[in-house]
Amino acid sequence: MNTLCLTSIISRNHDVAYTQIDTDLVLLEPNMNIFCNVNPTGAALWTLLENNALTLDALCKYICNNYRVTEDECLKDVTQFVEEMVDQKLFIIANCEK
Amino acid sequence: MSSKIMYNYRAFDLLIQSELPFRELLPTSPIGSDVNPIIIGFNSVSPYGLVGSLSLNTPSYQATSDELWLHIPDVARFLIMNGNQIYIDPLPKADEDSIRLFVLGSCMGALLMQRQLLLLHGNAIKIGAQCISFIGNSGSGKSTLSGAFFKRGYSILADDICVINNEGEVLPSFPQIKLWADVAKKLMINTQTLKKIRPDVDKFALPLKQQFHSKATQLRIVYLLETHHQKEISITTLTGMEKLHALQHHVYRKMYLSNQARKHLCFKQCMQLASIIEFVRIRRPIDGFTLDAIINKIKLDLMKRGFTENALTQ
Numbered sequence: 001m002n003t004l005c006l007t008s009i010i011s012r013n014h015d016v017a018y019t020q021i022d023t024d025l026v027l028l029e030p031n032m033n034i035f036c037n038v039n040p041t042g043a044a045l046w047t048l049l050e051n052n053a054l055t056l057d058a059l060c061k062y063i064c065n066n067y068r069v070t071e072d073e074c075l076k077d078v079t080q081f082v083e084e085m086v087d088q089k090l091f092i093i094a095n096c097e098k
Numbered sequence: 099m100s101s102k103i104m105y106n107y108r109a110f111d112l113l114i115q116s117e118l119p120f121r122e123l124l125p126t127s128p129i130g131s132d133v134n135p136i137i138i139g140f141n142s143v144s145p146y147g148l149v150g151s152l153s154l155n156t157p158s159y160q161a162t163s164d165e166l167w168l169h170i171p172d173v174a175r176f177l178i179m180n181g182n183q184i185y186i187d188p189l190p191k192a193d194e195d196s197i198r199l200f201v202l203g204s205c206m207g208a209l210l211m212q213r214q215l216l217l218l219h220g221n222a223i224k225i226g227a228q229c230i231s232f233i234g235n236s237g238s239g240k241s242t243l244s245g246a247f248f249k250r251g252y253s254i255l256a257d258d259i260c261v262i263n264n265e266g267e268v269l270p271s272f273p274q275i276k277l278w279a280d281v282a283k284k285l286m287i288n289t290q291t292l293k294k295i296r297p298d299v300d301k302f303a304l305p306l307k308q309q310f311h312s313k314a315t316q317l318r319i320v321y322l323l324e325t326h327h328q329k330e331i332s333i334t335t336l337t338g339m340e341k342l343h344a345l346q347h348h349v350y351r352k353m354y355l356s357n358q359a360r361k362h363l364c365f366k367q368c369m370q371l372a373s374i375i376e377f378v379r380i381r382r383p384i385d386g387f388t389l390d391a392i393i394n395k396i397k398l399d400l401m402k403r404g405f406t407e408n409a410l411t412q
Binding site for chain 2: 036
């Protein structure tokens with residue numbers, strides 16, 4: 001498994017079906033696993049990656065600029081979120097440059 | 099050259115050509131845009147089931163990706179293929195009413211699922227320019243509500259199988275609702291001139307005639323019918339995942355979803371539908387309630403959601 005670092009390029013797994021149902025972002029992974037994200041920042045990152053692949057650094061900057069959170073908290077939360085999403089095969093890490 | 103008479107009907111936005119006549123269905127003439135009709139005919143169907151790799155295998159039904167085999171004791175074996183053919187192999191004690199019942203229910207349901215449509219186990223009633231659907235377990239009151247709305251002059255698109263296309267429209271089924279004898283009595287509908295749906299079952303087929311709405315209509319609200327031990331009728335809006343779980347739970351003949359791909363598609367369709375419709379749970383007392391009370395609660399709810407008095411006055 002790739003280690004996540006600031007220059008890791010993150011993209012969505014485009015085989016995942018998704019829909020916004022009221023305030024819930026619901027994701028359906030090809031093996032029928034269903035995920036529901038009620039966290040607005042998680043939903044924002046999912047949307048941001050719709051047609052883009054972005055570095056972890058870029059994702060953090062986006063959250064820092066748009067939400068009231070410190071840089072440290074932001075890095076911690078976004079990293080954790082991305083790791084969970086990669087674990088569930090909802091995000092893909094394209095490569096990592098050290 | 100075949101000398102079989104084929105009867106032409108239209109249902110679920112499809113042209114159906116059948117060797118067996120169906121008084122339940124709307125007769126039609128084929129039109130220019132009709133391609134590839136659904137064919138219903140008599141043919142031998144193996145008593146042993148399907149050949150090939152089975153994704154479903156039980157004594158009463160088997161499936162591969164394109165075929166469903168059904169064995170209904172004392173009625174028939176059926177084979178539903180490729181979303182466009184139904185073979186009927188009647189069993190010795192079969193009566194025609196029962197054969198037609200299963201063709202229009204389970205077989206047609208399986209065929210429509212092979213055509214990748216979303217099917218809910220429920221009805222669809224036209225309100226204004228849109229429609230609403232009541233879903234729920236057996237005994238929850240769906241047919242009673244079909245009958246009640248019919249009696250109050252509303253038009254109906256579907257009674258048992260509610261078929262929804264990718265645009266979120268309900269496709270019109272056929273002009274009949276089925277009513278239990280006691281429900282018909284409660285609704286003051288005379289069953290003396292009605293035919294039973296099957297010889298030994300106290301359920302009657304009520305033709306809808308002018309109250310059948312034969313155009314695809316946008317589905318606006320799904321009402322989930324449940325019972326509870328309280329004395330009041332409660333109405334709750336469901337949102338997000340709750341909506342999705344409830345829809346998915348009430349898919350028609352879910353067990354016919356023969357493989358992972360079909361289950362995945364069905365779930366995706368439920369997700370898409372959940373994102374565009376409103377979803378309301380109605381819990382009624384098991385006993386001691388009036389049909390009028392439920393209908394009034396539903397009408398109030400519809401008005402709260404923007405349906406006008408005009409749409410609700412029939």
